[in-house]
Amino acid sequence: MRGDFLSQRGYGSDSAMPGKNQAGLWESIRRGSGLRRGCKRKAGPGKGSGIMLIAKERPGVYWDYDASGVLWGSDSLKQVGIAALCEKGEQNRVYSIRRISDGKAVFGEDSIMAGMIEKALINGASGVKAVKAGTEESFDYEAALAALEREDDLGAVCCDSTQGAVLQLLKASAAAASDSGRERVAVGCFSGEDPAAFANQLNCERMMLLCQAPEGKPAGGGLLAAALAGRLAAAADPSAALNGAVLEGITGLSKAFPEEELDILLQNGVAVLEMRAGRAELIRGVSTRTKTDGVSDRTFHDINTVLIIDTVIAGIRASLKRMLAGARNNEKTRSALATQTAVKLEEYRLQGILDSYRSPVVAASGEDPSVCVVTVEFTAARGLNQIVIQASITV
Structure with a gap:
């Protein structure tokens, strides 16, 4: 399950510690090599501890393990950077958050920052680098985003603001960090009247733009941005199309679009979500880059293009270094x-x-x-x- 870290303990002199996603592999090995389940565990004094008793007479190597679920980041390599307003926390300090509970403790149980951290983690981010941009009365998004630019392991960055001026800063920050070898994409949510026109203003292959909000939370566009950023950070294959990608933790959307308007939004680089069977799904993973020198250009229309370039260049760079x-x-x-x-x-x-x-x-x-x-x-x-x-x- 996304957002869960499975800690596992192996038993037996020849048993290796199985990884989070290796149950199927271990079952195949068990059938093919004589590894067998058949253990009874006598409870010990500590939680999850115990003494293994063999309940079979057939010779072989037996194994068992415990699994415990914790609300934790996934095992993906990338984290999500978040700049948001909140009352608690130190402004412009980069907090490294791996647990949902830690985000609530640092920034406040009901803060938009804590909500965005939760959405990023449950959608697959291995962790969150969170920066307080200020409060409702006094804020500086540019300084907060500049602090995130110096972080190396971010796959995506987002912010809670849905204002055009702040989203322009978000775009510029992602581009500046990528130019210095810290490649990432930016995800923003725009609350203005004409998202298609604003996407044309951004016209950036590193920027994904949403234009909806969670149902009942008109000011919660940042939650959608954080959920999508977590999904991007968790992507193991940069070439896999994102159409139909599910955003966990989103149970409703503020609005839906008729098919004609939907086509216009997608053509102009606006990423749109829809509810299907009670789940929020990304219709298509598009970037805001739709033109080159004023001429229509679909080279970077799908966000996968820049994700592939970043993956390949970063991999070659690390290999040659x-x-x-x-x-x-x-x-x-x-x-x-x-x-x-x-x-x-x-x-x-x-x-x-x-x-x-x-x-x-x-x-x-x-x-x-x-x-x-x-x-x-x-x-x-x-x-x-x-x-x-x-x-x-x-x-």
Whole structure:
């Protein structure tokens, strides 16, 4: 379950500790290798402790484990950055939050910040970096977002404000952090009259824009933004289409759109949610980038495009960084860099993140002999959003 951390304890001299999502794997191993369930545990003095008693006579290696659920971040690698107003907490300080209860303790049980932290965690974020931007009477979102720019492990950032001026700051902050090698996307919720027009003003491949609020909470657009940010941070495959992605913890929406208006919003880069079977689902994961130099351009229309680019570039950068210490800018080193880069690209191709790539080109810089330039070219995989059935029928 998203948002739950399963702590497990293995038993037996040859048993390994099973991971959170390895129950099926362990069942396969058990059937194929003689591992068998068949243990009785005598309760011990501590919670979850006990003495294992074997209830079978057949020789073999037996195992058992305890599982306890805790409201905790998931095992994804990315966290969510949140800037919001609240009464409690120190302004512009970055708080690292992993538990929903910790968010309520630091920022107040009923604060919008605590609510956003909860939504981010239950939707899969491994943790939250939360910054108080001030109070209703005095606030500075720019300073709060600047504090988040220095954080390395954020997959997405969001804020509680639904005002256009603050969302422009959110967009600029995500772009600035990404330019400095701390790649992330921004998620905002706009409460103005014309979200399509505002999305055109943003026109940023790193920005997702919502325009609804939770039912009964007209000022709660930040809750939707945090839920979607958590969903993005938890995405294991950046190439997987987000259409139909469920936002946990959202039981109703402030409004629904007719199909004609829905198409206009999506075409202009506004991400829209709808309720299906009591769950809030993202219709399509679109960014606000719809134009290049004023001309319609759908290259970055799906948010997956920038997620793939960020994943590949960050992966190559980390892989090559390990080779930097003590290296010389000679033919041998450049050949090794090209090989390592190709290995990483092939890894992403096999994972389905890339469709294809060309052999990397590595050369010494003509301006600085201590600089090595690695040139890569790849084609990102595209998510499947529509299937068109063409039928020819003879009666």
